[in-house]
Amino acid sequence: MAKKKISAKKNKKTEKTSGKPIKTKANAKIKASAQQNKQAKKLKVGIQSITGCAGCQLSIYFIEDVLLELLEKIDLVAAPMIKEQNAEEYDLLFVEGSVSSQEDLDNLLKWRSKAKTLVALGACAVNGNVQSMKHLMNEKEVEQTVYSKFPSEPRLKPITSVPIHKHIKVDFYIPGCPPDKQEIVHVIKCVLQGKQLRVYDKAVCHECSLKENYCLLDQGIECLGPLMNGGCRALCPSFNHPCTGCRGLLDDANLESGKQVLIEKGFDPDMIIKRMTKYNSLQFREFDEKKKEK
Amino acid sequence: MATIDLHHICKVEGHGSLIVEINGSKLARCELKVVEGARFFEGLVKGKRYDDIQEITSRICGICSCAHTVSCLQAIENAMNVRVSEQTRRLRELLSVAERIRSHATHLYFLSLPDYLGYESALAMVGKYKKEVLTALHLMKIGNNMVQMIGGKEMHPFTSVVGGFTHVPDKKTVDYLKKELKKCLPEAIATAKLFMKLKQPDFNANMDFICLNPEKDAPLISGDVISLSGLKIRPADYTKYIEEEVMPYSTGKFSKFNGKTFCVGAIARINNNYKSLSKNAKRLFEQAKLKLPLTNPFHNNFCQAVELVHWVERGIALLNYPFKFEGLPNINVSAGRGVSAVEAPRGILFHDYTINSKGFVEKCNIITPTAQNLRAIEANVAQLIEQMLKQKAGKEKIIPEVEKLIRAYDPCFSCSAHFLKVRWVRK
Numbered sequence: 001m002a003k004k005k006i007s008a009k010k011n012k013k014t015e016k017t018s019g020k021p022i023k024t025k026a027n028a029k030i031k032a033s034a035q036q037n038k039q040a041k042k043l044k045v046g047i048q049s050i051t052g053c054a055g056c057q058l059s060i061y062f063i064e065d066v067l068l069e070l071l072e073k074i075d076l077v078a079a080p081m082i083k084e085q086n087a088e089e090y091d092l093l094f095v096e097g098s099v100s101s102q103e104d105l106d107n108l109l110k111w112r113s114k115a116k117t118l119v120a121l122g123a124c125a126v127n128g129n130v131q132s133m134k135h136l137m138n139e140k141e142v143e144q145t146v147y148s149k150f151p152s153e154p155r156l157k158p159i160t161s162v163p164i165h166k167h168i169k170v171d172f173y174i175p176g177c178p179p180d181k182q183e184i185v186h187v188i189k190c191v192l193q194g195k196q197l198r199v200y201d202k203a204v205c206h207e208c209s210l211k212e213n214y215c216l217l218d219q220g221i222e223c224l225g226p227l228m229n230g231g232c233r234a235l236c237p238s239f240n241h242p243c244t245g246c247r248g249l250l251d252d253a254n255l256e257s258g259k260q261v262l263i264e265k266g267f268d269p270d271m272i273i274k275r276m277t278k279y280n281s282l283q284f285r286e287f288d289e290k291k292k293e294k
Numbered sequence: 295m296a297t298i299d300l301h302h303i304c305k306v307e308g309h310g311s312l313i314v315e316i317n318g319s320k321l322a323r324c325e326l327k328v329v330e331g332a333r334f335f336e337g338l339v340k341g342k343r344y345d346d347i348q349e350i351t352s353r354i355c356g357i358c359s360c361a362h363t364v365s366c367l368q369a370i371e372n373a374m375n376v377r378v379s380e381q382t383r384r385l386r387e388l389l390s391v392a393e394r395i396r397s398h399a400t401h402l403y404f405l406s407l408p409d410y411l412g413y414e415s416a417l418a419m420v421g422k423y424k425k426e427v428l429t430a431l432h433l434m435k436i437g438n439n440m441v442q443m444i445g446g447k448e449m450h451p452f453t454s455v456v457g458g459f460t461h462v463p464d465k466k467t468v469d470y471l472k473k474e475l476k477k478c479l480p481e482a483i484a485t486a487k488l489f490m491k492l493k494q495p496d497f498n499a500n501m502d503f504i505c506l507n508p509e510k511d512a513p514l515i516s517g518d519v520i521s522l523s524g525l526k527i528r529p530a531d532y533t534k535y536i537e538e539e540v541m542p543y544s545t546g547k548f549s550k551f552n553g554k555t556f557c558v559g560a561i562a563r564i565n566n567n568y569k570s571l572s573k574n575a576k577r578l579f580e581q582a583k584l585k586l587p588l589t590n591p592f593h594n595n596f597c598q599a600v601e602l603v604h605w606v607e608r609g610i611a612l613l614n615y616p617f618k619f620e621g622l623p624n625i626n627v628s629a630g631r632g633v634s635a636v637e638a639p640r641g642i643l644f645h646d647y648t649i650n651s652k653g654f655v656e657k658c659n660i661i662t663p664t665a666q667n668l669r670a671i672e673a674n675v676a677q678l679i680e681q682m683l684k685q686k687a688g689k690e691k692i693i694p695e696v697e698k699l700i701r702a703y704d705p706c707f708s709c710s711a712h713f714l715k716v717r718w719v720r721k
Binding site for chain 1: 302306307308309327329330331332333334335336337338340341342343346349350353354355356357359396400404405408414415416417420427428431432434435438446447448449450452453455460461540541542543544545622658
């Protein structure tokens, strides 16, 4: 199934040129549900997870300073990691993790049918994260390295990890591994106020230059900043660590020229590809396929 | 026959389930299942270069990403004969201390405490126990701030790389962290006092307790593996003693140590290393009037609370150091095998890599604390159910106790998948 860029993400380009928020179905829906909630009950929020490290939902609980205040404004109806009683109807549902087993898929389909707005939270749900590297490797060999004999129970049947939009419609994406806490708060606030959600779509280099960091590429370090989605306040380069692209490839990343620049700087081409695909194997493969079509 | 089916065990990290079958008044089947999807990390890192591995393996777990980071880096450094400075070891231990504070605070207050106070979640406790919830949030905050300021991010820290750090906190940051940690000490002590008062079920398990030897300078990130039964082995020899087995019903493997069921974590650390605790932590432990060694796994909660005091104090001591940026590390690649064992919040974590002469990983093995504890949890659950059935307890009494026991172990099913819903079948 080809990656369908839907709702907020689909409208990136228009947003870029006009600079104004655009109306999308998802946003209209959010607005409607927010208005409904103003009159009636609080916004029913859920946090569900499929295969991953649970770091994204921890990021929500780690909003220490405003967590209690935030919880007064919403009704946290489901969060199995910290709650015993979990409802199954949501106005806003955050899903973390990538689809990696039959059970994941069954749960995901169930949640989608019960959620008015569904947000993919974190690199696993948005791009598949590191576990999706298996797509570019010999899958049998990888599996056999870990399990001499894979557990036989049907619900554990492995699926090579894919982001959630491969199976369901996603209304908004919060990338990052882990996602930025402030961004999560911002999304909830926007939904509460009925404001449009916007996607950050500039390269990591943009914020990095605003911070007046020394360019790591210029210093001979394999930084992927020019090709990757920013919005992280150029966290890694600000700590002298190259960007490795946890927020995904830019939609209009010039992959070929990016690779060329890195090769000219003397980096191992094989190594560069392994780095670029660390969090975004499927995105990378789609770029390759698009190139072949042309 | 009756079946207990905890199809998704709540208030634990990751996805697990428990199935229990009861025939008359006898337990017929008890299976603890990790149902977290398999991510095949050990296979994924094959063929990747040494400087990319930490970033991948840290993603195994959100709540103990620092432990994975440190263990991974140390194993690679051992494999390639890379030596690190005292400052690097200190910063890595600080990362581990910070992670311990936030992990224990999250587990104690958010996952465990509601069971004892009769609430469905910590958030529901806000009305009556606001002070406790705020304490939890503050402890979590200081832990997070420390990881962020030293490691770059709150989760999956990236500044720690093979050979050293890409960034070192400046004096202002270090002073701030010291000041904040000092504020945390009374909160940690209050936590230990709170958990001391909680009534624990009468339960004794027969198993061995494994942890790292505290005699070295940095007990969290180095040392030999020791057991309560008196074994002492080098981390590199772990394969001779720890035996892993794949169960048909679980993506988490089950292990034995020297042929015996064993447990790791705070309770094992206190059983083996009580002497090395700080004065304040020892005083609090004495107040509880418990006899060492502890054999009741429910006490793992209290042990974590005592540790919280110890690690806050250790953190303050570790910050007394003139940190200075040492430049980006220069690495000479060489082939070899390296093993590292560190104490993650939930117990010993092993990382084992074989690296070739070009610096690429050829073989990798990782054994997480929860994977080591799975057999013990399963055996303890079976024993508890049998004990309660003898006392003629009903399903509605047994299930909450079983969940409490599983949670006391602080299992992390993301890590072990490679878990909690309980299913109860009565035939």
